[in-house]
Amino acid sequence: xxxxxSFYNWELFHNFILxxxxxxxxxxxxxxxxxxxxxxxxxxxxxxxxxxxSVPASWYVNLMRSIPLxxxxxxxxxxxxxxxxxxxxxxxxxxITFIAFEAAFFCEIIRxxxxxxxxxxxxxxxxxxxxxRQNMSLIILPQAFRNMIPVLMTQTIIxxxxxxxxxxxxxxxxxxxxxxxxxxxxxxxxxxxxxxIVYFLICFTLxxxxxxxxxxxxxxx
Amino acid sequence: xxxxxxxxxxxxxxxxTAWGWTAAVSSLALIIALVMGILMGTLRTLPKESLPxxxxxxxxxxxxxxxxxxxxxxxxxxxxxxxxxxxxxxxxVPSFLLVSLAxxxxxxxRIAEQVKSGIFSLPKGQSYAALSLGMTRLQTYRFVILxxxxxxxxxxxTSECMNIVKNSxxxxxxxxxxxxxxxxxTQEETSRGIEMYLAVTILYITTAFTVNRVMALIxxxxxxxxxxxxxxxxxxx
Numbered sequence: 001x002x003x004x005x006s007f008y009n010w011e012l013f014h015n016f017i018l019x020x021x022x023x024x025x026x027x028x029x030x031x032x033x034x035x036x037x038x039x040x041x042x043x044x045x046x047x048x049x050x051x052x053x054s055v056p057a058s059w060y061v062n063l064m065r066s067i068p069l070x071x072x073x074x075x076x077x078x079x080x081x082x083x084x085x086x087x088x089x090x091x092x093x094x095x096i097t098f099i100a101f102e103a104a105f106f107c108e109i110i111r112x113x114x115x116x117x118x119x120x121x122x123x124x125x126x127x128x129x130x131x132x133r134q135n136m137s138l139i140i141l142p143q144a145f146r147n148m149i150p151v152l153m154t155q156t157i158i159x160x161x162x163x164x165x166x167x168x169x170x171x172x173x174x175x176x177x178x179x180x181x182x183x184x185x186x187x188x189x190x191x192x193x194x195x196x197i198v199y200f201l202i203c204f205t206l207x208x209x210x211x212x213x214x215x216x217x218x219x220x221x
Numbered sequence: 222x223x224x225x226x227x228x229x230x231x232x233x234x235x236x237x238t239a240w241g242w243t244a245a246v247s248s249l250a251l252i253i254a255l256v257m258g259i260l261m262g263t264l265r266t267l268p269k270e271s272l273p274x275x276x277x278x279x280x281x282x283x284x285x286x287x288x289x290x291x292x293x294x295x296x297x298x299x300x301x302x303x304x305x306x307x308x309x310x311x312x313x314v315p316s317f318l319l320v321s322l323a324x325x326x327x328x329x330x331r332i333a334e335q336v337k338s339g340i341f342s343l344p345k346g347q348s349y350a351a352l353s354l355g356m357t358r359l360q361t362y363r364f365v366i367l368x369x370x371x372x373x374x375x376x377x378x379t380s381e382c383m384n385i386v387k388n389s390x391x392x393x394x395x396x397x398x399x400x401x402x403x404x405x406x407t408q409e410e411t412s413r414g415i416e417m418y419l420a421v422t423i424l425y426i427t428t429a430f431t432v433n434r435v436m437a438l439i440x441x442x443x444x445x446x447x448x449x450x451x452x453x454x455x456x457x458x
Contacts, residue, residue, distance in 0.1 A: 037344035066383070066429045067422055070401050075422075078414045125365050161292035167394060168405075175295060189306055192298045203290035 011058075012181055017198075020177025027094055027173070028160045033100035035159075036152065039106025044136065046111055057107075064104035070168050072101050090171035102159060109151050113144035150214040157206050159198045161199065174198070232407060232417075239403035240424050246389045246399060247428075248323050251382060253325025254332055259371070261285060261329060262336025263362060281333070288330035294391050297323045318446045320392040328385055332378065339374035340366055372443045379436035385431045390425075400424060 041167055045057035064072065076097040081087045117140050125135040145152075165173040172180075182191025264281035267274045288296070300323040303312040311319070324447040343366060351361040393402035404421040 023394055063426075066387075066426050068387040068401065068425060070390040070393065071404070071418070071422055071425065074401070074404065074408075075418055078408070078418060161290075164292040164294045165391070167294060168401075175298075177294070189303050192295070192303050196295050198297055199295055200287070200290045203288060207286075207290065 016181035020174040024163045026176040027163045031098035031102050032156045035102030035106040038103035039110050042107035043110040060212040061104040061107050070165050073168050090169045093164045094171045113148035116147050117143045132206050153210045239400045242399040243389050247386045249321035250324035251385050254328035257329035258332025262333035265337045266340045283332045285333050288326050293327045316395045317397050320397050334378045335374045339370035375440040382432050386428050
């Protein structure tokens with residue numbers, strides 16, 4: 001076989017790929033931010049002594065973790081119109097789904113991070129008369145997040161890879177961009193190869209950066 | 222369309238066939254992932270004392286980086302659209318097999334990572350002792366290192382096994398009629414999305430739970446007193 005990449009030029013990149021790339025990056029960005037925010041809330045709920053708070057939170061986390069992401073994407077896409085009352089489109093649905101789904105995964109990472117901070121820190125903070133809120137925001141969470149940086153970043157890379165699954169509801173992401181351009185120019189093989197290379201370069205670069213950061217964080221500790 | 226006359230296959234029959242496909246893709250992928258993952262993970266731990274060993278380690282490391290850094294859906298498209306062009310023999314292979322290969326290789330990279338950390342978590346003395354007893358490198362791995370390391374990593378392997386079941390849902394993209402494709406198709410056909418999705422979701426949870434219990438049983442049978450996994454929680458789906 002012979003590959004012909006001559007069809008690939010800046011115009012094609014600009015018209016088809018860039019739009020998808022921007023959506024994938026934005027989805028990753030907002031899902032990470034939202035996921036870490038709601039994941040922290042979930043983690044604090046799960047660690048709460050009151051079963052009224054911890055039981056529903058752990059149910060939610062375990063449910064999300066035992067369903068394939070594709071099914072979660074489909075569920076939200078199906079249910080969102082009846083919850084909100086109007087159709088919201090694949091892109092917005094993807095944002096909401098990813099934040100809700102990733103929150104469960106970030107919750108488990110953050111919970112492990114909080115547990116990794118030694119109990120003495122907790123005791124010392126309370127002995128100094130700090131409230132729960134002060135203890136968490138000033139003592140525990142800053143240390144926990146510092147320990148978690150490499151894992152959180154690894155999860156973000158996985159998240160970026162998973163954004164390709166919005167294919168199921170037809171949102172226009174990076175993979176869709178390659179697919180559409182491949183169909184338009186009659187070159188699906190080259191397109192899929194290029195898609196794999198682009199994803200690989202992005203994820204490989206990021207994971208190399210994570211390894212570097214991991215080494216630095218490990219020394220500081 | 223279904224169940225109109227007695228004797229016709231019903232949607233329930235179709236649902237269980239789809240479950241069967243999910244199970245088939247997952248089990249085949251798991252076998253591929255275990256074989257390649259254990260092989261690559263072991264090769265990555267070879268001592269860097271000679272040029273051939275260094276070359277093998279580099280090769281195994283590249284394997285892991287390659288299959289870990291491309292989304293599983295893109296890998297499935299590669300296996301389905303691109304690789305049969307490169308290797309004409311694969312053209313007549315059913316897509317079920319191609320998806321299993323894609324999913325198996327994707328997961329093998331993650332298993333290789335766990336096998337490697339499992340082997341590195343063993344005390345160095347184990348392999349020194351084996352080598353000084355006159356065992357070859359191969360015997361050391363076969364009789365000393367791997368029996369220990371593989372048991373240690375059962376907990377992280379459990380979550381990989383559950384991940385395979387979940388990731389098999391991506392097979393819908395190349396029209397393997399497993400649970401997710403069933404859900405999408407029947408939702409279109411019947412407009413009873415919630416019921417269909419609910420049935421499929423329950424089956425996914427049931428499958429994941431069964432896998433979890435089976436692995437817990439294996440873990441109990443195979444556990445070594447005093448050795449537990451040093452799980453580097455690296456996230457995942």
